[in-house]
Amino acid sequence: MAVPKKKISKSRRDMRRAHLALAMPTWVEDKESGEFRRPHHIDLKTGRYRGRQVIVQREKTAEEGSE
Numbered sequence: 001m002a003v004p005k006k007k008i009s010k011s012r013r014d015m016r017r018a019h020l021a022l023a024m025p026t027w028v029e030d031k032e033s034g035e036f037r038r039p040h041h042i043d044l045k046t047g048r049y050r051g052r053q054v055i056v057q058r059e060k061t062a063e064e065g066s067e
Helices: 010-020
Strands: none
Touching: none
């Protein structure tokens, strides 16, 4: 079993853990639709990315609308 040779000070321990904090995900408002989306991601509502249509939106059918 591993046993530490010396006591790790609180300062040293906390400095080691400093980069482990969880960051809140960043959201940006889409310029065209006004919806919030992640930066560098496709807007799933419209299927657009950087002003270009990259995903073709399907028309909703009666079966999909009832779910």
